[in-house]
Amino acid sequence: MNFDPVAWIRRLFAPIDPWLFGILTATLAGAFVVMMSASPERFQSHCMNILVGLTVLWVTAHMRPQNLYNLALPLYVVGVLLLVAVALVGESSKGAQRWLNLGVARIQPSELMKIAMPLMLAWYFQKREGSLKWRDFVVATALLAVPVGLIAKQPDLGTALLVLGAGIFVIFFAGLSWKLIVPVTLIGVAGVVGIIMYQTQICQPDVKWPGMKEYQKHRVCTLLDPSSDPLGKGFHTIQSTIAVGSGGVFGKGWREGTQAHLDFLPERHTDFILAVLSEEFGLIGVIVLTILYGMLIARGLAIAANAPNLFGRLLAGAITMTFFCYAFVNMGMVSGILPVVGVPLPFVSYGGTALVTLCLGVGVLMSVRRYRLRTAGGA
Template sequence: MKRIALILLRIFTAFDWPLLLILVMFTALGLTVMHSAVGSTDWRFADQSRNFLIAFFAMWIVALTPPPLLMRLALPFYLVGVALLVGVDLFGETSKGATRWLNLGFTRIQPSEMLKIALPMMLAWYFQRHEGQVRIRDFLVAGALLVVPFFLIVRQPDLGTALLVFGAGFCVIYFAGLSFKLLIPVVLAAAIGIGTLVSYEEQLCQPDVDWVILHDYQKHRVCTLLDPSSDPLGKGFHTIQSMIAVGSGGLYGKGYMKGTQTHLDFIPERTTDFIYAVYAEEFGLYGGVMILVLYGLLIARGLTIATRATTQFGRLLAGALTMMFFIYVFVNIGMVTGILPVVGVPLPFMSYGGTALLTVGVACGMLMSINRYRGTKT
């Protein structure tokens, strides 16, 4: 009896209760908005409820996994992920113009989702091994580890996932001690590029102009961002309709399940990438601020866990996973409100989808694991 009590105590102490409370609020809010977004397709609501349960148990299992074991899994997890990405490049299944899936016979997987977790784990493990003696060469090796999966995902093409993977990996490298001075040329180049694009939009967005590094549909997304009205019924339709939905919500919103843009089917992909438009239309500015505060609490808790971690591996991994949440939210809400181009990034805990929800569940489990073992030397 005493042994059973100890096992139960160990299971329940795996949770970080402040983080769990935030996730419970996200679950309630996410399912509430999903119920309104699906309309008559009730099967999606049932599926999303199941996805939350699967993500919860995955989070629980990972939270019980000690960081030393996570460190041992980092290298093989990364190698398997990269090998599967190569498999997608060679034998992947194509759907809607993108080759992102790999059929293993008994199931079909999207390996790029693995790299959102595997890459920061790998880089955190690498810098843990070189703790106290990090040199320029180590940053170059880390950069190579980052670039390989990034370009394999870009080739699919899946720019949204590639940006998330790159962002999570880059955060590990930056937190490991990369000098900000080295980033100044990159920032200047980006500023010059954006300025040139805005200034010469009309010339650069002509159909016969090849952007070389981007596919035509990606070029169209950027050009549509600059001027959605240039193709209001085509490439600009998503952005225009989502902006109308967000703006029509006003201060207080139209009320739960009373969003006209949503229920008259004007918002494309309203259960996935554009679910924030559904939420903003029904709950207004005050509701939008509330969800941003909730995401802020999630990010603050993750950074707190990162600062309290006693190992390099724990600090880097927790910091990168937390910043991954920030990138998710920033990119998704940015594209819904017309600030960023549409790149297909879901909103954490809100958008429909089992794979993305499982990914953020595993990430939260790792944060809980790092917090629980913060006094243990790894």
């Protein structure tokens, strides 16, 4: 039997969706440019993180959705057990207990739940397909509440919100009634309005917020009025909004950003890298990035809509909307319209764990898309 290298290469890259990969490549290329300006000393390790992420993407894309289905329950159980271990013996850093030391490496189990949570709920609703009742949504909410509560307790509000969002999207796509969604949304909006109306009272130092730590209260209060603590809790918001606004339409030019390079802008290579992009490439650069995110989300939703079964639709839809949550929350906190919660800019911010998790999500989308093509008789 003769070896055909062309056929071998085609089989090797058959699961790779050209649209998703093209969008991801363009985003990562832009991230290269911004990272070289924001933190040149981390550029090499950022490249290594990208290589690891792309490897994980390729491996995941080759997996059948049935294999992902079989992994859902054990992955969820392992994730919850690791979160419990973090609560008991985890390592603390910067006032938060989020890491678990395994000897050979330190891991952040909360990142695993960004994928394990939608996997688990998609698995559960696939099991219950055809006989869904209101109590199934109660069970799904309980499954979601356990890891979200453990992550919030670390505390890691940003990751807790992303895991919560991923789970809520699965529950919504599974058929949760608008009669339940609308009242909860209205209550949330009313709560935000109430906070704004009474910020002068609730932001006093002697006022305690039930269920929230003091630093979380400060984040909300400085969002409402950053100038109340310009050199403390409000510093991040003030400096990032200055950087975003100073870039104008076309930006100051690559490596010409004063806020970043004069060290006014904190965390410029991670959570606030969008401020670097805005200052150096202006509104045009932000629009290009937003278009890339829009194309990524549109392609992901198209894959979800064409998935061959409920599991694939729920999983692909939830992962795609998680990308939206990443981008929306990060852009919101950098521009000063949302509290600073430590959510990275997807595929752009420095950080190996988050990047690998995001690439894993893209790999899952490619796996769902490939399975759909095979069942339809395609390549």
